[in-house]
Amino acid sequence: xxxxxxxxxxxxxxxxxxxxxxxxxxxxxxxxxxxxxxxxxxxxxxxxxxxxxxxxxxxxxxxxxxxxxxxxxxxxxxxxxxxxxxxxxxxxxxxxxxxxxxxxxxxxxxxxxxxxxxxxxxxxxxxxxxxxxxxxxxxxxxxxxxxxxxxxxxxxxxxxxxxxxxxxxxxxxxxxxxxxxxxxxxxxxxxxxxxxxxxxxxxxxxxxxxxxxxxxxxxxxxxxxxxxxxxxxxxxxxxxxxxxxxxxxxxxxxxxxxxxxxxxxxxxxxxxxxxxxxxxxxxxxxxxxxxxxxxxxxxxxxxxxx
Amino acid sequence: xxxxxxxxxxxxxxxxxxxxxxxxxxxxxxxxxxxxxxxxxxxxxxxxxxxxxxxxxxxxxxxxxxxxxxxxxxxxxxxxxxxxxxxxxxxxxxxxxxxxxxxxxxxxxxxxxxxxxxxxxxxxxxxxxxxxxxxxxxxxxxxxxxxxxxxxxxxxxxxxxxxxxxxxxxxxxxxxxxxxxxxxxxxxxxxxxxxxxxxxxxxxxxxxxxxxxxxxxxxxxxxxxxxxxxxxxxxxxxxxxxxxxxxxxxxxxxxxxxxxxxxxxxxxxxxxxxxxxxxxxxxxxxxxxxxxxxxxxxxxxxxxxxxxxxxxxxxxxxxxxxxxxxxxxxxxxxxxxxxxxxxxxxxxxxxxxxxxxxxxxxxxxxxxxxxxxxxxxxxxxxxxxxxxxxxxxxxxxxxxxxxxxxxxxxxxxxxxxxxxxxxxx
Numbered sequence: 001x002x003x004x005x006x007x008x009x010x011x012x013x014x015x016x017x018x019x020x021x022x023x024x025x026x027x028x029x030x031x032x033x034x035x036x037x038x039x040x041x042x043x044x045x046x047x048x049x050x051x052x053x054x055x056x057x058x059x060x061x062x063x064x065x066x067x068x069x070x071x072x073x074x075x076x077x078x079x080x081x082x083x084x085x086x087x088x089x090x091x092x093x094x095x096x097x098x099x100x101x102x103x104x105x106x107x108x109x110x111x112x113x114x115x116x117x118x119x120x121x122x123x124x125x126x127x128x129x130x131x132x133x134x135x136x137x138x139x140x141x142x143x144x145x146x147x148x149x150x151x152x153x154x155x156x157x158x159x160x161x162x163x164x165x166x167x168x169x170x171x172x173x174x175x176x177x178x179x180x181x182x183x184x185x186x187x188x189x190x191x192x193x194x195x196x197x198x199x200x201x202x203x204x205x206x207x208x209x210x211x212x213x214x215x216x217x218x219x220x221x222x223x224x225x226x227x228x229x230x231x232x233x234x235x236x237x238x239x240x241x242x243x244x245x246x247x248x249x250x251x252x253x254x255x256x257x258x259x260x261x262x263x264x265x266x267x268x269x270x271x272x273x274x275x276x277x278x279x280x281x282x283x284x285x286x287x288x289x290x291x292x293x294x295x296x297x298x299x300x301x302x303x304x305x306x
Numbered sequence: 307x308x309x310x311x312x313x314x315x316x317x318x319x320x321x322x323x324x325x326x327x328x329x330x331x332x333x334x335x336x337x338x339x340x341x342x343x344x345x346x347x348x349x350x351x352x353x354x355x356x357x358x359x360x361x362x363x364x365x366x367x368x369x370x371x372x373x374x375x376x377x378x379x380x381x382x383x384x385x386x387x388x389x390x391x392x393x394x395x396x397x398x399x400x401x402x403x404x405x406x407x408x409x410x411x412x413x414x415x416x417x418x419x420x421x422x423x424x425x426x427x428x429x430x431x432x433x434x435x436x437x438x439x440x441x442x443x444x445x446x447x448x449x450x451x452x453x454x455x456x457x458x459x460x461x462x463x464x465x466x467x468x469x470x471x472x473x474x475x476x477x478x479x480x481x482x483x484x485x486x487x488x489x490x491x492x493x494x495x496x497x498x499x500x501x502x503x504x505x506x507x508x509x510x511x512x513x514x515x516x517x518x519x520x521x522x523x524x525x526x527x528x529x530x531x532x533x534x535x536x537x538x539x540x541x542x543x544x545x546x547x548x549x550x551x552x553x554x555x556x557x558x559x560x561x562x563x564x565x566x567x568x569x570x571x572x573x574x575x576x577x578x579x580x581x582x583x584x585x586x587x588x589x590x591x592x593x594x595x596x597x598x599x600x601x602x603x604x605x606x607x608x609x610x611x612x613x614x615x616x617x618x619x620x621x622x623x624x625x626x627x628x629x630x631x632x633x634x635x636x637x638x639x640x641x642x643x644x645x646x647x648x649x650x651x652x653x654x655x656x657x658x659x660x661x662x663x664x665x666x667x668x669x670x671x672x673x674x675x676x677x678x679x680x681x682x683x684x685x686x687x688x689x690x691x692x693x694x695x696x697x698x699x700x701x702x703x704x705x706x707x708x709x710x711x712x713x714x715x716x717x718x719x720x721x722x723x724x725x726x727x728x729x730x731x
Binding site for chain 2: 084109267269270272278281283284285286287288
């Protein structure tokens with residue numbers, strides 16, 4: 001009696017190995033069964049998705065200093081857009097795209113902030129989603145990674161330390177730069193300096209005049225605006241008065257930029273943790289101004305045909 | 307492309323086009339004329355697009371400015387009654403919604419039968435009666451939260467059982483119109499209504515135009531069309547001062563939870579308590595929360611499906627409500643929170659509350675008592691024991707001509723703020 005079994009066709013497997021898969025971020029070749037790019041540690045699943053769908057996704061960066069709220073902003077943005085009854089709808093592509101939303105929202109529902117994003121790029125959450133807008137024939141594909149603030153700072157201070165950061169930012173068609181409004185309000189100029197360093201890094205990335213970041217849209221978002229009501233009323237004026245260096249830099253170097261204010265928690269207190277020291281605790285979740293910068297960025301990108 | 311660069315390009319194209327047209331006219335050549343014509347068309351189209359964008363942006367800016375600065379409502383000014391005219395004073399207090407003051411024992415006996423009846427009727431119409439009983443406060447473990455909790459389990463889950471005396475609670479949150487009466491009556495100048503500790507800050511409690519009043523008002527008045535919206539932008543102290551002026555007080559935490567969760571004691575050790583005023587599961591059609599409403603504050607009589615058993619509306623959603631108690635970290639049982647200042651409790655969630663589990667009867671958040679947030683309002687309560695609800699049939703007014711001076715200047719210390727008795731801690 002014979003028993004039917006499925007045997008892998010070794011020749012097919014060898015063929016697959018023979019055809020390299022270029023990483024979508026840094027474009028270096030990888031084997032077809034790699035999970036992460038061997039050079040930049042970006043997930044190869046992105047390349048597989050792009051190859052199978054034959055669509056070139058648009059890339060948008062969410063950048064800012066460590067602890068500024070990039071993970072919360074991105075997770076909240078994805079969740080709000082996926083629940084929104086409005087004209088713009090977002091559908092996540094791939095299970096890994098939902099992980100960020102899941103971890104962020106689970107933590108916020110428990111009145112906690114999500115854990116800090118690790119510095120290792122292979123542990124970052126990548127979001128690949130499809131955006132449907134009215135009067136648009138083809139849905140828009142978008143990629144946004146949740147990059148660690150410390151990794152960004154390291155790359156800015158020592159270029160080529162994080163290859164994924166550089167490759168990704170070079171390919172981005174726009175960026176959302178988060179600035180901690182609570183720290184700006186306290187009078188600390190660290191946020192101002194870090195934002196300027198990031199912008200300076202971006203402005204040096206473009207090789208040609210066409211590719212230059214000065215032509216790409218940048219949304220400058222004052223995060224944690226619930227703790228600073230002044231910046232909610234007039235983000236541009238707040239930047240001019242409290243982050244003058246950043247405001248001036250944007251006026252000089254970036255033709256397409258706009259200031260926004262966003263907040264997710266209604267009120268915050270702190271908590272002393274045995275393991276992680278002093279931590280912020282949200283007392284309730286009331287998102288404000290989260291979608292507006294993203295919509296503006298998409299509109300600007302569409303207008304520029306990126 | 308930057309705007310200045312674009313302007314230069316358009317200018318150059320225009321000049322070249324004109325030059326081409328000129329050449330085409332001087333030495334008749336259709337190529338020059340066509341080139342010039344195309345160039346001029348290009349410049350005109352670019353100019354029209356630019357002008358259209360500019361007009362659209364201007365319209366958008368104007369509509370935003372208009373939305374920000376809504377016109378102020380026109381409210382008819384009330385003529386103040388003559389202090390010697392008892393009838394007029396009583397009528398004025400009834401119109402101002404201060405009938406609980408008229409029902410205080412020392413004043414009720416001086417009222418005519420008609421006035422007493424009208425005050426009682428106003429009480430029944432605008433306030434719901436909540437019977438006495440026990441209520442569980444605090445975070446209940448989901449595993450135990452099957453609606454039938456016995457005391458040992460509750461205490462193990464850090465819950466508390468609090469006994470509440472019978473009281474009346476406002477059926478609706480305090481509206482802009484109701485609060486306007488307080489502002490127009492000089493509530494911000496009557497220092498006896500305010501806690502002594504807050505006196506230095508009262509001058510700073512002004513609206514957008516610097517007049518005394520809630521933060522988002524203008525010229526001492528609310529925006530047109532928002533008469534029936536809950537008043538927001540008021541601090542805990544302003545809520546307390548209004549409550550005293552109107553003859554009521556802020557509900558305690560236990561009272562607020564009791565109104566919504568409407569606990570029923572099944573036996574000595576078992577009770578059933580609702581998660582939401584309408585039942586155990588969230589129904590977004592019944593509350594104005596993020597994703598279920600128009601994403602702004604609505605009038606207090608909307609979302610009527612969310613009414614509690616006792617006939618109290620909008621306990622969940624629309625605006626958070628101040629309670630008299632402090633904020634305790636009951637939502638974070640395994641950690642001690644470091645509060646920047648002693649915070650006051652708010653309950654019920656608002657139109658922008660994102661999570662359903664933060665808009666339950668049990669959930670408590672906290673806020674700085676001086677904060678005047680866009681989504682925090684309040685409602686008032688008054689203990690049954692503080693009111694005189696019945697009169698002997700033969701009882702007649704003792705001094706019909708005596709002015710009820712006590713309600714006009716109620717003594718803060720004399721207000722009976724009956725605190726619930728805690729049974730288990």
